[in-house]
Amino acid sequence: MTANLTLFFVVVFLVATWMGWEWPFIAKMMPVYVAAIPGVLLAVVQLYRDITDWDKRRGKKGGGTEMDEVFMTGLDRRTERQRTIVFFAWFISGALAIWLLGIVIALPLLALLYALVEGRERWTVSLVMAAGTFLLIWGLFEYLLEMRWPPGALFR
């Protein structure tokens, strides 16, 4: 997976270099000379390290601490993959629902269904969550702040 993401970066930097090559100097200074070209070089080095399993072969990691959180769940691979797919399915469905139904309907519906189906909460708890979401989106934004949400694609 690490090699795949590195390959993605190699491609992105190459495309950026190719696209920016004909731009005037002032326009390509940062994207091409500061970001894309050094990016390609570094990503190729990293790709070689990923493919040859460099870190493991060297038997040690460099010093220093982690800048970002480390991905570590302690779950077996199958459970982790299953939960990850379910999670993204919920999230993408939520985004699609906003597009189709509009945010005022979609988000309370998402809260209700997630709590009920995935979280196995009681009906009452799930309904309270949905109502709270509705109050936040409609009551606070639309009613108090007078911020009009666009209707969903199905209602236009």
Next chain:
Amino acid sequence: METSLFHAAVQGLLNLMQLKVFLAMLVGVSIGTFTAVAPQGLGMPLVYAILLPVVIKWEPLTGIALLIGASSVSAICAAYLPILFGIPGGSGSQATVLDGYPMGKRGEARRALGASFMAGGMGCVIGTLTLLAAIPLARPLIYLMGSPELFVVMLWGLSMVAVLAGRRPIKGLIATAFGLLIAMVGQQAQSGVMRFVFDQPYLLDGFAISIIALALFGIPSALDLALTKLGVEQQPAPLKGSLLDGARDTLREWWLVVRCSFVGVWVGIVPGLGSQVVDWLAYGHAAQSCKGAKESFGKGDVRGVIAPESANDAKDGGDLITTLLLGFPQGVVTALFIVALLAWGFLPGPEMIKKNADLIYSIVWIQGIAGITGTLVGFVLAKELARLAQVRYSFMVPVLFIFILLGAFSVNRDPVDLLVVVTFGILGYFMKRSGYPRPAMILGLVLGDLMEKYLYRSMASYGFSWLTRPGVIVLLILTTVSFVFTLRGRLERKTEAEALSGRAMARADDR
């Protein structure tokens, strides 16, 4: 202190004497406290990313009060998860687990929490005082800086961020370069050239940083909760003992608090170091310098809680020194804070010191007052906050979904923003999984535009001769030296702090 700065300091305090500003700060404190206590995965970057689209529509001081109020207390109450659940809390409180959890397990959870609140509050005050002292001291130096010097300072910071990207320097640099590239999307103001627009009107103005930050941090955070099913599959240590005992322990160890607070301030000032490092450095320092630490650390020594917690809170003061005085962010939170300041029309750095010194002092006052308020909240509401730490994932995940989608959609009310949040969310997940540091990408993204502006001004004013300015030469030498030395040091040895904390961790694991 110079008279003008003194007046600015007084005016900065008077600015806060408005009900809405004060209320915004209190709301910020509540949000920061909830974030610190709430189950694993929530963090200040996510909170800033959620709040940003909302607060930039407010008037500046109210928005600043909310943001700074939240971030200044987020570390004070961050010890709940390490002490009660034995899992690292938000970044900056990870070392607390080594001694906090053993204390919790042996019925001293309240004592450990009391020590962490007190140490956090004291650390926050020390960090704020340092920030207060830094403004008049740094002002003459900052006035010497023009666009060329500021460009090199940012380059310096960015190179350090990438090098200090922990164990993965190359990945850090790649993530930074990728962030810079994303920042370049859209029509360039100086030349009018459309860069990476692909004939899409949506891309003309580039990506909204707040949406990308929401996606990169929000989705992996929510996924963490969904994966671990926190609150359902994990049970907390009992909330026993006395908070006041912990407060007394901290007061007795006041010198340790002062030392570790300055470690925190230093980490805040040095570009690229951040909350992922601060607690370990302070813990390592305490493990080296405290009497009998070699035997007791990792087994529930209260000093192992005091050291990281005081440093973690003092760091915020150090962070703000470079953020406000140089316009260079030290991490994701300060990077997003700069985005908010830019949206309000302030350019952090020399320009802001010249034109808006009172606002800088307002930020300092908010930082200090919110820190003290957060400490009091911790002591008064310890029991209630402990219940918050047990909120189930089935509640937290939909709440995060709602805020991420709402935050993204509210920026332009454009469905394409939803596509962007999903895409960058998936990228954030893969980056976290593959060890590409997301903070490096966010820093590249935020600084890309600023750096280009300074570089353009330098080239337009001086051509290539800006490279021969004395200030630029000095800063370039410093950049090169620190880059090479940091890389060399990183390659040659593991830090002493890590070795010490590693030993303590091994002892904690044995138990």
